[in-house]
Amino acid sequence: VRKVALVAGGLAKWGVRKATWKELVQEAGKALFDDAPDLDRREVDALFVGAAQPERFAFQAHAAPMVAEQLGLSPRTLMRTEMACASGQMAIKAAAMHIAAGLSDIALVVGVEKMNAAPLAEGQTSMTCVLDREWDGVHGGSAPPFFAMVAQRRMRDCGTTREQMAAVSVKNHRFSSTNPYAHFQKLFTLEKVLSSPVVAPPLTLLDCSGITDGAGAVLLTTAEMAGRFTDRPAHLWAYAQAVQGNNVANLGDITQWPPCAMAAREAYRLAGIGPDDVDLAELHDCFTISEIIEYEAFGFCPKGEGGRFVEEGQSDVGGKVAVNTRGGLLGTGHPLGATGLGQAIEVLWQFQSRVPAARQVADPEVAVSHNLSGAANAHAVTVYGRDPR
Amino acid sequence: VRKVALVAGGLAKWGVRKATWKELVQEAGKALFDDAPDLDRREVDALFVGAAQPERFAFQAHAAPMVAEQLGLSPRTLMRTEMACASGQMAIKAAAMHIAAGLSDIALVVGVEKMNAAPLAEGQTSMTCVLDREWDGVHGGSAPPFFAMVAQRRMRDCGTTREQMAAVSVKNHRFSSTNPYAHFQKLFTLEKVLSSPVVAPPLTLLDCSGITDGAGAVLLTTAEMAGRFTDRPAHLWAYAQAVQGNNVANLGDITQWPPCAMAAREAYRLAGIGPDDVDLAELHDCFTISEIIEYEAFGFCPKGEGGRFVEEGQSDVGGKVAVNTRGGLLGTGHPLGATGLGQAIEVLWQFQSRVPAARQVADPEVAVSHNLSGAANAHAVTVYGRDPR
Numbered sequence: 001v002r003k004v005a006l007v008a009g010g011l012a013k014w015g016v017r018k019a020t021w022k023e024l025v026q027e028a029g030k031a032l033f034d035d036a037p038d039l040d041r042r043e044v045d046a047l048f049v050g051a052a053q054p055e056r057f058a059f060q061a062h063a064a065p066m067v068a069e070q071l072g073l074s075p076r077t078l079m080r081t082e083m084a085c086a087s088g089q090m091a092i093k094a095a096a097m098h099i100a101a102g103l104s105d106i107a108l109v110v111g112v113e114k115m116n117a118a119p120l121a122e123g124q125t126s127m128t129c130v131l132d133r134e135w136d137g138v139h140g141g142s143a144p145p146f147f148a149m150v151a152q153r154r155m156r157d158c159g160t161t162r163e164q165m166a167a168v169s170v171k172n173h174r175f176s177s178t179n180p181y182a183h184f185q186k187l188f189t190l191e192k193v194l195s196s197p198v199v200a201p202p203l204t205l206l207d208c209s210g211i212t213d214g215a216g217a218v219l220l221t222t223a224e225m226a227g228r229f230t231d232r233p234a235h236l237w238a239y240a241q242a243v244q245g246n247n248v249a250n251l252g253d254i255t256q257w258p259p260c261a262m263a264a265r266e267a268y269r270l271a272g273i274g275p276d277d278v279d280l281a282e283l284h285d286c287f288t289i290s291e292i293i294e295y296e297a298f299g300f301c302p303k304g305e306g307g308r309f310v311e312e313g314q315s316d317v318g319g320k321v322a323v324n325t326r327g328g329l330l331g332t333g334h335p336l337g338a339t340g341l342g343q344a345i346e347v348l349w350q351f352q353s354r355v356p357a358a359r360q361v362a363d364p365e366v367a368v369s370h371n372l373s374g375a376a377n378a379h380a381v382t383v384y385g386r387d388p389r
Numbered sequence: 390v391r392k393v394a395l396v397a398g399g400l401a402k403w404g405v406r407k408a409t410w411k412e413l414v415q416e417a418g419k420a421l422f423d424d425a426p427d428l429d430r431r432e433v434d435a436l437f438v439g440a441a442q443p444e445r446f447a448f449q450a451h452a453a454p455m456v457a458e459q460l461g462l463s464p465r466t467l468m469r470t471e472m473a474c475a476s477g478q479m480a481i482k483a484a485a486m487h488i489a490a491g492l493s494d495i496a497l498v499v500g501v502e503k504m505n506a507a508p509l510a511e512g513q514t515s516m517t518c519v520l521d522r523e524w525d526g527v528h529g530g531s532a533p534p535f536f537a538m539v540a541q542r543r544m545r546d547c548g549t550t551r552e553q554m555a556a557v558s559v560k561n562h563r564f565s566s567t568n569p570y571a572h573f574q575k576l577f578t579l580e581k582v583l584s585s586p587v588v589a590p591p592l593t594l595l596d597c598s599g600i601t602d603g604a605g606a607v608l609l610t611t612a613e614m615a616g617r618f619t620d621r622p623a624h625l626w627a628y629a630q631a632v633q634g635n636n637v638a639n640l641g642d643i644t645q646w647p648p649c650a651m652a653a654r655e656a657y658r659l660a661g662i663g664p665d666d667v668d669l670a671e672l673h674d675c676f677t678i679s680e681i682i683e684y685e686a687f688g689f690c691p692k693g694e695g696g697r698f699v700e701e702g703q704s705d706v707g708g709k710v711a712v713n714t715r716g717g718l719l720g721t722g723h724p725l726g727a728t729g730l731g732q733a734i735e736v737l738w739q740f741q742s743r744v745p746a747a748r749q750v751a752d753p754e755v756a757v758s759h760n761l762s763g764a765a766n767a768h769a770v771t772v773y774g775r776d777p778r
Contacts, residue, residue: 001390001490022523055444055518059526060701062473062519062635064766069521069635076629076655078767079479083470084451090468094483101390103628129444130451132458134411137448239492239624241466246451266465378454378467 002387003223004096005233008036009345014214014333017181019112021058022070028110028215028341029071036219036229038104046077046104050091050111052084056126058114058348067110077104084130084284086371086380087111088216088340093239093382095220105221111341112215130374135247141371146248146375147287149199154255154289157203162202164307165288166193169206169330170317172285176327178356181342183212183333206289212333216341218348223388228276234348236369238270238383247374260297260372260379267368267381268299271389275299278321279364280350285328291315292377294365294370295323317361325350325359343369347384392612392624392777393485397425398734403603403722410447410503411459411565417499417604418460418731425608425618428495433608435466435493439480439500441473445515447503449516456499466493469642473519475760475769476500476673477605477729482771484609494610500730501528501604507673517637519763524636529753531595535637535764536676537589543644543678544591551591553639553696554677555582558595558719561674565716567745572722572730596677601620605730609736612777623756625758627659627772631686649686649761657688658768658778664688668753669711669739672763680704682757684712700734706750714739714748732758736773754759 010031012024021029021240033039049067054060064078066336081090088111088293095107105310114121128137131146154160170190174183193206219229226233244252252258268274275298285291286354300321301309316324326332328344329339347367349355367384399420401413408416422428438456443449453467466487470479477500484496504512510716518525520535543549556562559579565571582595608618631651634639641647664687672687674680681695689710690698698704704712715735717719718728736756738744754775 020523053450055443055515056443056450059518059522061442061445061471061515062763062767064472065632065635065763066521068632069639070749073631074632077482078472078481078632079630080471081483082450082471083453083467093466094468094470094486095493097483097486097490100492101486101490103486126444126450132455133448134409135536239466243454243457243463243467246454250458374451374454378451 001100002102002222004099004236005223005226006218006220006236006344006348007226007229007233008032008219010035010217011181011342012215013181014212014335016116017213019113019213021054022059024213024215025067025070025110025112025113032217032219038228039219039358043106043110044073045075046095046098046107047073047075048091048095048107048109050088050337050340051080052082052087052113053126057123058117063103064348070361073108084373085336086373086378087337089369089371089380090384092340092344094231096236099220099222105225107220108217109220109341110215110217111338113335113337114213115211115335116213119248132247136262136375141248143286144200144203147289148203149201150254151289157255158304160292160307162194164209164292164311165362166190168291169193170384171310172324172328172330175325176331178358179327179332182327182331183210183236184331203287209329209334210306212331212335214335214338216338216345218341218344232352234351234384235388237381237389238267238387240266241380242266242272243378246377251375251377256303257293257297257376260294260376261356263381264298264378267383271383273366277366278368280325280347280361280367281321281323282346282369283323284370285324285330286334288330291323305376317359322361324349325355340371351386390489392626393488393609394615395609395625395733396615396618396739397608398737399424399697400608400731401604402570402736403601403724405573406602407507408602408768410443410501412505413602413604414456414459414501415498417606419736421606421608423581427617430461432495433462433489433497433620434464435484435496435695436464437464437480437484437498438469438495439477439729440469441471441476442515443501446512447506456471462497473762474725475729475762475767476726478758478760478769478771481729485625488609488611492666494614496609497606498609499604499606500727501726502726503602504600505602506725522637525764530637531588532675533592536678537592538756539643540591540678541762546644547693549681551583552579553681554596554698555579556699557674557677557680558582560699561713561717561719564714564748567747568716568721571716571720572599573720580760592676598718598723601724601725603722603724605727605734607733621640621741623773624777625771626774626778627656629659630769631655632767635763635766640764640766645684645692645764646682649683650652650764652768652770656772658673662755662770664778666755667757669736669750669756670710670712671735671758672712673759674713674719675723676758677719680712686695708750711750714750729735729760740775
């Protein structure tokens with residue numbers, strides 16, 4: 001089995017864009033080709049596209065051949081992967097497995113979502129079909145009410161405070177203000193987060209990630225061939241997922257998300273590391289409360305102490321582990337299929353010391369990338385190392 | 390890299406079903422578990438779901454965790470694959486790569502599509518989003534008009550006749566009349582096919598595959614472990630895809646489909662075989678004209694002679710190569726994501742001599758499974774062998 005490395009990345013500008021679905025792909029693809037000037041496009045023998053709901057959001061199915069045509073590729077393997085908000089990370093995983101198994105030498109991965117094309121009402125309706133339509137969707141279940149319920153229960157059971165949640169938003173918006181690809185590039189105070197319009201109590205607008213158009217692209221190859229493209233790749237060390245039911249009612253513990261801890265533990269085990277080894281974590285902060293729970297699930301702090309962890313600056317650059325230095329979903333927005341790509345590119349650029357000083361982690365060696373999907377029933381983790389393994 | 394084998398399969402009854410999307414999954418899953426009585430569900434460490442447009446047809450996204458919950462699985466890898474009509478074959482391919490690379494030992498693959506849930510008009514609209522909405526979809530491009538155009542051009546350029554197309558339908562409906570899982574179990578004469586209502590000239594209703602609800606499931610494991618489940622598995626020998634643009638205008642030759650021949654050649658090369666070695670071919674007969682073109686692209690007969698090939702019975706059991714013995718898409722229907730699973734299960738059951746005598750190929754050793762997607766721009770082929778390789 002061959003070792004896999006991520007060697008180049010490119011992003012479109014994320015935000016509410018006039019660009020179409022195809023134009024977002026073109027923009028990310030061009031940025032990737034610029035980051036891999038030695039790549040001959042004919043060498044790309046596999047293409048994986050992470051996209052959650054192009055059929056609904058952009059009325060465009062059959063995403064992989066569409067992307068191949070936009071980027072001038074004729075791959076010998078191509079497919080789209082879908083796992084709602086983890087669709088992008090799944091595309092990276094599937095690409096890595098094809099390389100590991102020898103069916104591909106150079107794979108291109110695109111993540112894309114055009115979320116502001118359909119009328120808002122149709123877009124919101126589409127989000128509800130991520131949940132089981134007969135059990136949860138039918139009750140109006142979608143992301144904000146679910147995560148609001150999580151936050152309320154956390155406040156009651158664990159003493160998590162509104163100020164602690166808001167601290168996540170302040171941190172991640174501070175990071176995204178250094179990120180020219182981010183949807184939001186504005187600093188917010190704790191007071192501003194707390195007093196922004198309520199979306200679903202207790203969550204305010206600034207507790208929620210944005211409805212964002214975006215795309216990202218990365219190039220994967222074998223660890224052996226990586227040197228052709230960069231002298232500092234990100235090596236893929238481990239992949240893990242865990243799932244606990246799909247209905248909201250089947251998630252074992254709404255305040256702790258057991259499958260998140262299961263996926264993190266499995267990722268650590270496969271990579272041969274522990275939480276103390278992680279320098280950089282891209283955690284799925286779809287809402288502020290999510291990041292707090294994830295600190296605990298990843299073992300960065302004891303259960304129930306995630307709120308204090310962020311308040312004390314332990315998830316900031318210079319703290320115990322730098323979390324969401326690109327700005328996370330809160331700061332860069334959450335174009336579903338593109339999010340996993342944005343995370344992977346941040347890991348690569350951190351390893352390459354290419355990000356602005358305000359968010360650069362000093363000499364990072366190990367990073368994790370995490371996405372959840374649905375009502376936090378499913379979690380996916382990829383572990384990256386600066387060195388081969 | 391580990392060798393992969395297909396060891397068990399199960400089907401739901403295909404047709405216009407009252408069953409919901411979830412119930413179709415349950416039905417196929419139960420049939421699979423019945424076919425692998427020694428399987429402990431906790432051993433299933435990966436789940437791949439092939440589905441083309443559940444978001445539009447069944448208002449259900451996030452397909453993989455939904456299926457996991459329905460089947461009582463807690464896999465450590467799960468995702469959905471999409472490649473329009475080739476979605477099911479992609480799920481098998483992705484599963485095989487995860488096993489080959491060592492990330493999974495026992496993978497379950499489900500293909501499913503509930504196509505008769507949405508109002509017919511919405512269903513038809515959804516099919517148009519498989520094509521590029523800005524170039525082809527906007528002109529009303531969808532499957533029947535595209536394949537009718539292909540048929541017209543074939544008649545003019547290659548002398549293919551309506552009777553030859555109809556012969557494909559007669560053969561495949563004859564086969565599906567032996568298949569209790571098939572949508573259509575009725576024999577049709579050549580005259581009946583020719584005189585059935587015109588859908589898009591020259592194609593009649595019986596030249597077109599059905600709008601079908603269906604699901605199928607297979608179990609994959611390593612060639613080494615296969616013996617635990619069956620003494621006669623189907624060994625996965627090779628995987629190939631080819632793509633030529635995505636717009637209708639970018640398909641090099643509308644009467645020959647160059648990417649189909651490219652995928653077939655690559656599959657043969659990787660498997661170390663030639664067209665004469667193929668005993669059994671599951672070809673994507675979405676329309677009668679498709680199967681005729683595919684005979685030629687797979688090298689079963691010279692270019693332009695596909696029509697004569699079927700008329701002479703060369704694609705029948707006992708002919709040069711038995712094509713679509715389960716009844717193909719024309720006879721069993723075409724529940725998009727499930728079709729690739731139906732094909733794989735026919736290969737397995739043929740190798741196991743489990744199908745009715747009327748369609749059993751004598752001692753088959755090599756089989757190919759083929760799907761196209763979009764406007765025949767993209768093609769996928771898997772080669773199966775009775776023996777390990």
